Ligand code: FES
């Protein structure tokens with residue numbers, strides 16, 4: 001963990017709030033102002049990071065609400081979610097609510113305080129690169145990818161490889177997130193989101209999302225486990241996933257995955273929990289999540 | 301540089317001036333809506349909750365400019381013609397306030413729950429109120445007040 005210096009509130013002083021009218025305008029503004037510009041949705045993370053003194057360089061806020069990115073669409077092979085969609089609206093969409101394969105999204109959205117879910121956008125949750133927010137691990141377990149639009153055109157990055165380091169993404173200064181794409185899958189699968197919090201209004205102390213697909217024999221064909229608050233970025237847990245592939249969904253497998261998970265993470269200590277407690281929570285949440293996935297899959 | 305923001309606050313169309321970095325709570329407070337409390341600054345307490353287009357949000361977390369074009373309701377906007385809103389009344393009847401600092405925030409979320417989730421169970425009410433902190437009451441009476449408003453079919 002780097003030392004975080006809390007600087008005085010006065011450092012966050014953007015001098016202009018610009019309402020962009022088109023995606024092209026957003027890109028050209030970002031190109032013009034570079035590091036001095038930030039894209040805002042509701043401004044939740046921007047405001048909080050500003051208050052904490054992280055954004056003294058930001059002078060221009062670019063509002064992207066009018067560029068038409070508020071939608072959830074199920075088309076062909078993808079569930080497409082516009083960047084300005086609120087976490088609450090995303091979680092309320094029936095595909096996330098009702099289909100076990102994608103349910104981790106609704107469960108995570110429900111874990112936000114109402115007052116945040118109603119304003120926070122999915123793009124903000126992803127692009128802030130804060131390792132303690134809930135949506136990036138959720139999207140990682142669904143193999144989601146993001147569409148980034150910049151001055152050299154569009155490119156696509158899996159959420160899984162979007163993060164460089166604490167608060168840093170691989171996005172270029174002139175790029176912004178327009179869409180999240182989640183591949184449609186069939187088969188016998190289910191996903192869950194679990195988290196431990198100090199109080200409901202807080203960020204999770206540790207959060208975990210898991211998705212599991214079974215083969216015809218009832219063994220794990222494919223799985224994803226990803227976590228927040230256990231390292232410098234949200235991350236997948238490949239070792240824990242490895243222990244689970246080919247295994248039966250039963251208590252021993254969950255315990256083995258939990259052990260592997262607790263080993264491969266590199267949690268920091270902060271006011272919410274110590275390193276050791278985060279490892280304990282990781283073991284516990286892995287077991288809990290896999291148990292709940294098994295329930296959804298009807299495994300006895 | 302000031303930006304003009306057009307919003308409807310408690311039924312009145314107004315134009316408010318805000319700095320680009322200002323949050324909605326500070327704008328509302330300086331415009332006279334002091335029921336919107338400042339408890340923290342970062343979405344940790346719920347004391348600043350207002351309804352934006354009918355949905356509760358932390359006004360401290362969102363930039364003032366986010367509310368441009370929206371309909372905002374604060375606690376001041378609930379009583380009509382000198383008559384308290386039913387949810388305000390049940391808060392009184394059940395003794396759901398002690399120091400009262402958290403109360404405006406709680407009432408705004410409760411208003412949303414009563415109107416939009418009339419069939420919510422007690423557990424669901426508790427979950428919906430999860431984003432608000434109260435250091436005095438222990439929450440029991442607050443939950444009772446919301447349940448009472450719901451049961452009496454009050455809106
Ligand atoms: S003042 Fe807004 S949540 Fe505390």
Ligand code: FES
Pocket residue numbers: 396397398399400401402403433434435436437
């Ligand atoms: S009544 Fe005092 S904080 Fe709730």
